[in-house]
Amino acid sequence: MVTHKMSITNQNKVVILIVPLPLQGHLNQLLHLSRLISTYNVPVHVITTTTYGRQAKLRLQGWDPNTISNIYFHDYPIPSYASPPPNPNSANKFPSHLLPICEAATHLRGPVAALLHKLGPTTQRLVIIHDSLMGSVVQDFILIPNAESYTFHSVSAFSIALYISKQVGEQIQKSIEPQALTRELISFEGCFSLEFKTFISSQHEYTKLSLGRIYNSCRVVEQATLDLLEANARNNNKLLWALGPFNPVDIKSGSKVSRNDGGQVAKCLNWLDKQSPNTVIYVSFGTTTTLSQDQIIEIAIGLEKSDQKFIWVVREADKGDIFVNNSTHVELPEGFEDKVEDRGFIVKEWAPQLEILAHSSIGGFMSHCGWNSCMESISMGVPIAAWPIHSDQPNNAVLVTKVLKVGLLVKEWCQQDEVVESIVVENAVRTLMGSRDGEEIRKRAMVMGHRVRKSTGDGGVSQMELESFIRHLSR
The missing domain is CATH 3.40.50.2000 (Glycogen Phosphorylase B;)
Structure with a gap:
């Protein structure tokens, strides 16, 4: 502080x-x-x-x-x-x-x-x-x-x-x-x-x-x-x-508090410690998004085929009271976790997003573009694969991709009613994490993050x- x-x-x-x-x-x-x-x-x-x-x-x-x-x-x-x-x-x-x-x-x-x-x-x-x-x-x-x-x-x-x-x-x-x-x-x-x-x-x-x-x-x-x-x-x-x-903005990823419980959060941060800098894409759609089963399947296939390392937060949106019957019912394709266990980590509960984005291994963020997520990602210098879902998110996606140019657009708002196919997910991840264009976006994001901090x-x-x-x- x-x-x-x-x-x-x-x-x-x-x-x-x-x-x-x-x-x-x-x-x-x-x-x-x-x-x-x-x-x-x-x-x-x-x-x-x-x-x-x-x-x-x-x-x-x-x-x-x-x-x-x-x-x-x-x-x-x-x-x-x-x-x-x-x-x-x-x-x-x-x-x-x-x-x-x-x-x-x-x-x-x-x-x-x-x-x-x-x-x-x-x-x-x-x-x-x-x-x-x-x-x-x-x-x-x-x-x-x-x-x-x-x-x-x-x-x-x-x-x-x-x-x-x-x-x-x-x-x-x-x-x-x-x-x-x-x-x-x-x-x-x-x-x-x-x-x-x-x-x-x-x-x-x-x-x-x-x-x-x-x-x-x-x-x-x-x-x-x-x-x-x-x-x-x-x-x-x-x-x-x-x-x-x-x-x-000076948060240190992996605080003792986060790692004491031995649960998914601790395992997630410990897994990140083993990865090289800028090699992992973080995938999360916030606390107010629930994706259809068809969309979950397409994301899973896209991440698997991308050959990139990832952390994926797979959970339903918060209910009005998260402490009452808040179990998640999101189902992943059968065998998916086994197929990607060497390069992917699945989080099925709320995740410590700031600590994840602050981690040196994170090189990109596939996000719904809620403003919390945008500001956290920008301040940590992490580029965004923008996938708006509702509210102010479509306009934030324009700001991130077209104005600040620290991200790329996964899904245009005019396609809001369509399921995003796995090939689109795969290409977005590959572009952000493994292409020359992605590297240019990352450089701009890192410069902006430094200026914000x-x-x-x-x-x-x-x-x-x-x-x-x-x-x-x-x-």
């Missing part, structure tokens, strides 16, 4: 309340932001539901929340909600089975309001940082004279720019080489279920109450888009902060932006 010289010395001049959406990808980012803010001697209070608070702490990598004395967790129960299994055969790949937990989380408004009224008198300024999809939960801060809020977007600035402003979106499209872009690539068509679109709209309504927006991104990665968004923000008398990468050190643009944000809060 970087030691910051700057801190707020007046006791409780500023107190921060962080309100994440209780889904893994959202919670993870705001927990990492809590760590960054806490290094400036600022008390940070984190709201979670009872189940997701436990889940997030179990999965957190790079630091232990229980060892930081100025981060305070408030775990609240919420009304019971349906927790159906994910449907791998749904026509729309959006994880609609998670909508009930999102809707149930809006019932945190009462407990959050009570905590706001309790914290308000203890500080000169009470700052609320809330997920853009938890706007209704924090709305009562307007009743507290010394409170102000900031909206956190768990997706790329690139994706938000396309979502909130047609004019900005058109400017972005013009900046991407026309021959590399089809209209379908930059699109939200089919990315969400209709019900979730309604939920997004209902929560984004509250963004107008906040002073500005916060992104888990940095100038190194998204300078051009952030410039466009900043101009748009100024026109609306709002502020913008790019405070990323939130995830630790450097940006978080003393005098780096990311550290300076974070310090500017802290100064703003303590004004």
Whole structure:
């Protein structure tokens, strides 16, 4: 962890309340932001539901929340909600089975309001940082004279720019080489279920109450888009902060904690230790993706025929409650694991992604392009084989492959309803891991990773932006 010289010395001049959406990808980012803010001697209070608070702490990598004395967790129960299994055969790949937990989380408004009224008198300024999809939960801060809020977007600035402003979106499209872009690539068509679109709209309504927006991104990665968004923000008398990468960038792969249990995680990291640098591709589609059996078979055949070393995380999407009947039902082709045992490792549970990406043997990442995964991969200098599934992922894939050019596209979004054949998987892996084009992509990814990591050190643009944000809060 970087030691910051700057801190707020007046006791409780500023107190921060962080309100994440209780889904893994959202919670993870705001927990990492809590760590960054806490290094400036600022008390940070984190709201979670009872189940997701436990889940997030179990999965957190790079630091232990229980060892930081100025981060305070408030775990609240919420009304019971349906927790159906994910449907791998749904026509729309959006994880609609998670909508009930999102809707149930809006019932945190009462407990959050009570905590706001309790914290308000203890500080000169009470700052609320809330997920853009938890706007209704924090709305009562307007009743507290010394409170102000900031909206956190768990997706790329690139994706938000396309979502909130047609004019900005058109400017972005013009900046991407026309021959590399089809209209379908930059699109939200089919990315969400209709019900979730309604939920997004209902929560984004509250963004107008906040002073500005916060992104888990940095100038190194998204300078051009952030410039466009900043101009748009100024026109609306709002502020913008790019405070990323939130995830630790100096993480050491293979911590003692990860290897103590003797389970799959330990075996996975020990297996990586035996491989040569940049020879293994990591294949994972995140916590909200469940692939059909047909697609699992095609991936297996493609990986087998690629003749490349790989780690493949084969699991269903998280359920609304991962601690209740969360067994996986993903079946691999008969005999597959025996065929690839000399060069492949299968993980059938949640995997420590940061530690895997930080490992020297990892030379590529086949990913759904969730923003957590993109930022983690970029900050570790690992190139991406982009395979978007839903939500902001198609636009992130464009950012990674066409703008930053630190990845290649496995599947175009206009083919979203099609099963990707094994030959496509095989060719993508071979290209990224064993071709001249792949090596050029890897070199760009490594350079960008170095620049991102450097940006978080003393005098780096990311550290300076974070310090500017802290100064703003303590004004």
